[in-house]
Amino acid sequence: MIVLERMRPAHIPLVLEHEHALFGTESWSAGMYRDELADPWNRHYVVAFDDPDAFAGASADEGPVAAESPIAVAPPDAKTAHRRFVGWAGLMVIGDTAEILTIGTVPLAQRRGIATVLMDALLVEARRRRAREVLLEVRVDNEPAKAMYARYGFEQMGVRRGYYQPTNVDAATLRLAL
Numbered sequence: 314m315i316v317l318e319r320m321r322p323a324h325i326p327l328v329l330e331h332e333h334a335l336f337g338t339e340s341w342s343a344g345m346y347r348d349e350l351a352d353p354w355n356r357h358y359v360v361a362f363d364d365p366d367a368f369a370g371a372s373a374d375e376g377p378v379a380a381e382s383p384i385a386v387a388p389p390d391a392k393t394a395h396r397r398f399v400g401w402a403g404l405m406v407i408g409d410t411a412e413i414l415t416i417g418t419v420p421l422a423q424r425r426g427i428a429t430v431l432m433d434a435l436l437v438e439a440r441r442r443r444a445r446e447v448l449l450e451v452r453v454d455n456e457p458a459k460a461m462y463a464r465y466g467f468e469q470m471g472v473r474r475g476y477y478q479p480t481n482v483d484a485a486t487l488r489l490a491l
Contacts, residue, residue, distance in 0.1 A: 315430050320358035320401060322350055327360065327398045331419045339477050341415070349414070355407055356414075357438045361400040361427055397422075402431035404438055411439035411491075413449040416458075428461060436465075436491075445491055450484035452477055462487055 320328075325346045332340040349356050399422040403414040413435055418427045439447050450473065451458050467487040476484035 314364055315399065315427060316362045316364045316396070317359045317430070317434055318362070320346075320350060320360045320403070322347060324360045324398075324401070325350075328401050328417070330398075331417060334420055335417050338479050349403060356403060356405050357435070357442075358403040359401065359431065359434050360398065361402075361418075361431060362396040363399045363422065364396045399425075400427045400431055402435055404435045406439060406442040406444050409443060409445040411435075411442070411444035411447045413447060428458075432461065432465065436489075440491055447489045447491060449487050450476060451487060453483045453485050459485065462489075465489060 318324075325343050328346060329343060346358075350358060398419065400416070400418040402416040405412045405414055413432075416428055416431050416435075418425075418431075436447065447467075449462070449467070451462060453459075453472065467489045470486045470488050473484045473486060475481045
């Protein structure tokens with residue numbers, strides 16, 4: 314079971330263990346993540362854990378939040394020894410526009426639908442905050458991500474030449490109407 318939690322500063326070292334493997338020289342720093350987390354009014358970040366023991370034996374009253382909630386939380390006394398960090402994602406919402414800032418899945422956990430779980434959580438949060446559209450940039454050479462965004466109905470608006478630095482790779486700008 315994939316369990317999502319709001320990202321806290323204590324999660325930043327877990328993210329940074331995998332940030333460079335995923336994003337190379339375009340990786341975010343600890344300071345960048347701290348700055349993002351310092352603005353909960355406009356930003357929303359989650360982390361994902363693979364927890365095969367999540368909620369085992371918990372009653373309905375102490376189990377995860379309702380199925381439609383983007384964040385399932387374990388009961389306070391839940392055993393978490395087997396939890397494994399598998400991903401993270403971030404969203405910014407200003408006015409009626411949301412922007413997906415990052416989605417990362419730990420390399421050894423890729424191709425298991427974790428990015429989809431993270432994307433679903435970000436879209437639920439964007440709607441909760443009354444966004445009417447979601448924007449994002451994606452490397453033009455990131456075919457798996459582009460395919461996922463297409464499944465959600467994102468449409469390409471344009472290309473930002475040399476957007477990703479220092480690699481000078483173009484970014485496709487995408488939009489999804491909510």
